[in-house]
Amino acid sequence: MQTLNKLTKRIMAICLFALISTVTKAQETTTVVDSSLLDRVNTLEKEASYIKPEESHLMAVGLLTFGYVSNKTTVTYNGSSSVSKTNSIGDADHFEFSPMFLWRHGKKFLMEFEPSFNVDGVGVNWAVASYYATPGLILRGGYLVLPFGTYNKRLAAGWINKLASDPEGIADASDFGVEAEGGIQAGTTKWSYDFALSNGMQLQPDGTTQFIGITDNNKNKLFTGRIGFLPLANSSIEVGASLMTGKVGDAGLKYQNANATLWALDLNLVENLSPFQLNIKGQYSEAKVDNAEYTDPNNPTNTYTFNNHTKTGYIMAALRPMFSQNDFVKNFELAARFGNYTTPANSLWGTKDNSLAFSLNYWMNWRTVVRFSYEAIKGTSTVSQSLGGNPGEITKSNSAYIQFCIEL
Amino acid sequence: MKILNNKKLTILSILVLMIGSMMLVLNSCTASQKISMKSGAQLWAENCQRCHNTPSPSTFTPEQWETVGMHMQSRALLTETEKNKIVEFLSQ
Numbered sequence: 001m002q003t004l005n006k007l008t009k010r011i012m013a014i015c016l017f018a019l020i021s022t023v024t025k026a027q028e029t030t031t032v033v034d035s036s037l038l039d040r041v042n043t044l045e046k047e048a049s050y051i052k053p054e055e056s057h058l059m060a061v062g063l064l065t066f067g068y069v070s071n072k073t074t075v076t077y078n079g080s081s082s083v084s085k086t087n088s089i090g091d092a093d094h095f096e097f098s099p100m101f102l103w104r105h106g107k108k109f110l111m112e113f114e115p116s117f118n119v120d121g122v123g124v125n126w127a128v129a130s131y132y133a134t135p136g137l138i139l140r141g142g143y144l145v146l147p148f149g150t151y152n153k154r155l156a157a158g159w160i161n162k163l164a165s166d167p168e169g170i171a172d173a174s175d176f177g178v179e180a181e182g183g184i185q186a187g188t189t190k191w192s193y194d195f196a197l198s199n200g201m202q203l204q205p206d207g208t209t210q211f212i213g214i215t216d217n218n219k220n221k222l223f224t225g226r227i228g229f230l231p232l233a234n235s236s237i238e239v240g241a242s243l244m245t246g247k248v249g250d251a252g253l254k255y256q257n258a259n260a261t262l263w264a265l266d267l268n269l270v271e272n273l274s275p276f277q278l279n280i281k282g283q284y285s286e287a288k289v290d291n292a293e294y295t296d297p298n299n300p301t302n303t304y305t306f307n308n309h310t311k312t313g314y315i316m317a318a319l320r321p322m323f324s325q326n327d328f329v330k331n332f333e334l335a336a337r338f339g340n341y342t343t344p345a346n347s348l349w350g351t352k353d354n355s356l357a358f359s360l361n362y363w364m365n366w367r368t369v370v371r372f373s374y375e376a377i378k379g380t381s382t383v384s385q386s387l388g389g390n391p392g393e394i395t396k397s398n399s400a401y402i403q404f405c406i407e408l
Numbered sequence: 409m410k411i412l413n414n415k416k417l418t419i420l421s422i423l424v425l426m427i428g429s430m431m432l433v434l435n436s437c438t439a440s441q442k443i444s445m446k447s448g449a450q451l452w453a454e455n456c457q458r459c460h461n462t463p464s465p466s467t468f469t470p471e472q473w474e475t476v477g478m479h480m481q482s483r484a485l486l487t488e489t490e491k492n493k494i495v496e497f498l499s500q
Contacts, residue, residue, distance in 0.1 A: 057472070104475040107474075110478045110479065130482060132478065132481075138482055154459050155459060159460070160460045181482065183488075185439040185487050185490075187439070187440045190487070193485075194485065228485060233440075233443060235454045238458065268458060270457050277457070366460075366462065
């Protein structure tokens with residue numbers, strides 16, 4: 001029996017030794033494997049942290065403006081009138097489907113791209129990359145919305161605009177260029193600046209100007225800038241002044257030094273007067289292009305000239321019982337806008353227009369609206385008879401809109 | 409001096425002065441205590457309505473608000489502090 005016990009103890013001791021040896025060896029092996037794995041894991045973690053969700057983010061938003069318009073236009077000249085009527089689904093002037101892609105990389109870089117499908121087909125509203133350099137400085141390059149006034153850059157979207165149509169005379173101003181902008185707090189007041197350099201505009205054969213696109217027509221660059229000032233601590237009032245200037249002539253041609261200078265003043269007031277919110281917005285601008293001689297399209301051997309000076313402005317007021325206790329009533333909004341647009345007399349596009357528009361809006365939520373709008377525009381032609389025009393001809397345009405706008 | 413004629417030099421000088429002034433303003437401007445004490449909710453109410461209705465916080469996720477915040481900082485030319493406070497409020 002003692003012999004058996006001794007044998008059992010020896011076997012157990014051998015097993016224990018074997019077990020300890022195996023574990024020790026396994027631990028040694030594990031240690032070696034862990035070391036190499038840790039290096040690899042560290043490398044992968046560094047790579048992963050570069051693209052972890054909170055650092056890089058792509059999202060799509062966008063807007064749709066869709067509607068119906070019934071228009072009656074009456075043209076009167078020398079006592080005789082002609083009338084035309086149209087009813088259009090889709091509202092060709094204002095239909096727009098524009099998805100917008102925002103691609104953020106960390107907190108310093110943002111890429112923005114907004115293609116747009118409208119009456120002109122498929123185009124691009126803007127396509128830019130921005131670098132948030134310091135707290136008060138954003139640098140940008142690409143296809144920009146130029147900082148001239150506030151309408152194009154902030155207010156033109158259907159779901160933001162309070163009326164169905166755009167104010168007359170505010171042309172799209174997007175161009176290829178670079179931009180620097182920022183907002184600065186100074187005590188209780190606030191300033192903003194926005195400067196851009198871009199390829200610029202080209203003088204057309206009729207004296208109008210058009211943005212030239214990605215290839216410039218001269219060596220000069222267009223400067224556009226706006227300074228904004230918010231004098232009150234609650235940011236309820238903003239006034240701004242803008243300047244746009246640059247050569248518009250084609251290099252090597254007669255009017256290569258022709259210059260265009262535009263300036264604008266803008267106003268924004270939002271005041272909460274319980275139970276109402278009052279919203280007043282306005283913009284006034286003038287454009288002057290250096291005098292040049294243009295070819296008469298009716299008689300190419302003749303040239304003509306005119307004072308190439310355009311003025312345009314609008315003032316808009318909206319009132320909404322936003323703070324009413326009634327959930328239905330608080331979603332209604334009334335808006336009105338008066339506009340004036342005067343283009344150069346004795347040009348092919350000379351006119352003096354006055355417009356008046358009203359709108360009743362119903363907000364389905366903060367970014368979805370159905371509106372019923374009416375707009376009357378009275379234009380008086382200032383095209384000279386020598387160019388084949390009918391000076392004094394009056395065009396009255398009356399339009400009724402039903403419009404749906406959403407931003408997603 | 410063919411490349412830089414008098415007109416170009418004037419414009420360049422004005423630009424340099426403008427940028428210099430802007431940098432001075434950037435470095436010297438500080439928010440008053442009244443402004444510094446503002447909450448994200450107050451800044452959200454004051455600034456968004458300058459152009460459009462105030463958005464509901466539930467519209468986007470915190471990650472999306474960070475991206476939208478950068479977009480709006482540029483559109484409305486918000487200060488960095490305003491943007492950060494508004495995004496923080498909307499992300500709660």
